[in-house]
């Protein structure tokens with residue numbers, strides 16, 4: 001194992017442990033072992049931070065609202081829990097007359113056997129009813145909780161679709177994913193088992209104590225003395241196991257986060273020969289997980305034995321005092337037998353409830369994280385009088401026809417308050433014109449395009465399309481009229497044809513091919529094994545970066561939007577291909593108002609206007625020839641006197 005400094009160790013734990021909570025879900029997550037008699041699938045599996053929920057009461061109410069949609073079924077489930085808990089208590093209670101009958105001196109052997117058979121049959125019936133109710137309760141509850149969970153998942157997914165781009169820009173994918181996986185999992189586990197287990201536990205506890213008092217109040221008082229001890233021990237062990245369980249989940253998150261990063265970064269690791277370092281760091285994180293896991297599993301595992309042993313104290317006490325009462329106070333043997341049974345049983349619900357606290361806490365914390373997303377402000381909704389727009393080639397009834405003139409008037413914008421990214425931007429693009437933005441990295445080029453399609457709202461200035469403020473246009477309609485080719489090429493799982501058609505779902509097969517031809521993608525698609533029907537895997541991993549980009553261009557080409565935004569659209573195709581698709585691009589841009597962002601200045605030479613941005617401000621503006629004549633920044637960039645940095 002290669003040497004890892006203490007500082008790096010701390011860094012690994014901090015960085016990966018808190019980074020991607022979702023990662024805890026990549027590889028199986030061990031839960032705590034089952035509590036004694038627990039019906040659940042193990043300990044809590046909440047989110048890593050699964051500490052205490054912040055507002056448990058409100059969260060429970062919201063969860064109940066989801067579950068409460070099936071009121072009748074819930075009522076039935078609780079009735080079943082009630083009957084099965086009573087059956088388990090009554091089953092033991094029947095033992096009393098059976099034993100008393102067996103030890104009675106005034107009965108014949110035949111009478112004893114008859115009574116025994118009847119007693120056993122009654123007992124069997126009671127237990128059968130209990131088993132049936134447990135089965136029904138389990139089946140129905142799973143149905144109800146799964147339905148509630150699906151609804152929560154749908155609501156969450158629906159909300160994600162409505163969140164503004166800003167939300168996705170400020171939250172890691174891992175964080176969003178973890179709400180769908182870890183957090184919803186732990187909520188599901190609680191809904192599946194915990195609710196009915198708590199109810200059954202409380203009922204069994206109350207029932208056992210009541211029957212103990214009914215059987216013999218003196219013995220009951222003796223047994224009750226041990227309750228505080230049981231509650232204290234259960235609480236203490238539960239607290240410890242909760243603490244170590246969170247540590248275990250964090251360590252697991254760290255291991256999985258490290259795996260994810262090294263698997264996705266395999267090429268870079270190989271290029272820089274970091275294999276051994278990666279192995280060493282992984283072993284360190286793995287060891288840390290093992291240590292924390294051992295503690296978590298230990299505390300999870302000792303709950304049952306400790307509670308069991310403590311309940312032996314009350315068992316021994318009640319057996320001794322009960323024996324004395326039998327001899328001196330006419331206490332019946334049957335009564336003593338069932339009492340000792342109850343005193344043995346009675347620690348079970350307490351330890352079960354203590355174990356459930358882990359699941360409940362992590363599930364409520366998970367539910368809170370889910371509801372947190374649901375409560376996020378959605379994208380600003382359209383104004384009531386917002387209008388629809390359409391272009392000549394794609395007329396929509398009732399929509400205002402636009403030609404595609406785009407005007408930015410005194411636009412000032414910042415992503416975060418106090419940090420201005422764009423300062424007083426004024427641009428006027430006439431219909432069909434090509435406007436190019438050039439400038440160094442971080443100058444604000446992409447930001448301008450983010451504002452035109454309202455990914456972000458501007459505070460100062462206005463953006464107009466054919467004189468209409470974009471705030472007065474329905475967002476859907478606005479975006480339908482702006483086609484974009486983004487820097488990051490994203491393709492969906494599906495065929496090449498489906499991916500191109502994403503730009504306009506009602507496009508015909510011929511239109512798909514025409515669009516591909518415009519983007520110069522047709523010839524490479526033809527060479528694919530199934531041509532247009534080739535299925536793309538994992539974001540188009542079976543294509544080259546340039547080919548992916550050509551599909552993105554085809555997707556924009558198929559749309560009939562009058563405004564086009566090309567953000568580094570040809571950056572990932574080689575110069576030869578770029579030359580090749582130039583003609584296609586010209587055709588794509590024909591009759592469309594186009595905004596081009598390009599690092600290669602040769603591609604923007606023929607633009608109607610070139611806008612040079614520096615630190616969010618326009619420093620030069622004009623045609624290529626004008627700017628060259630001016631001999632300023634653009635001239636320097638173009639002649640290579642300075643480079644874009």
Ligand SMILES: Nc1ncnc2c1ncn2[C@@H]1O[C@H](COP(=O)(O)OP(=O)(O)OP(=O)(O)O)[C@@H](O)[C@H]1O
Nearest residue numbers: 169415416421439440441442443444445446447448
């Ligand atoms: N979502 C965001 N939140 C906060 N700041 C951002 C965000 N996106 C961009 N920025 C900042 O805004 C500034 C302009 O970014 P922008 O992406 O517009 O630059 P660009 O000119 O397109 O750069 P490049 O040529 O590298 O793509 C940068 O300083 C960047 O750090």
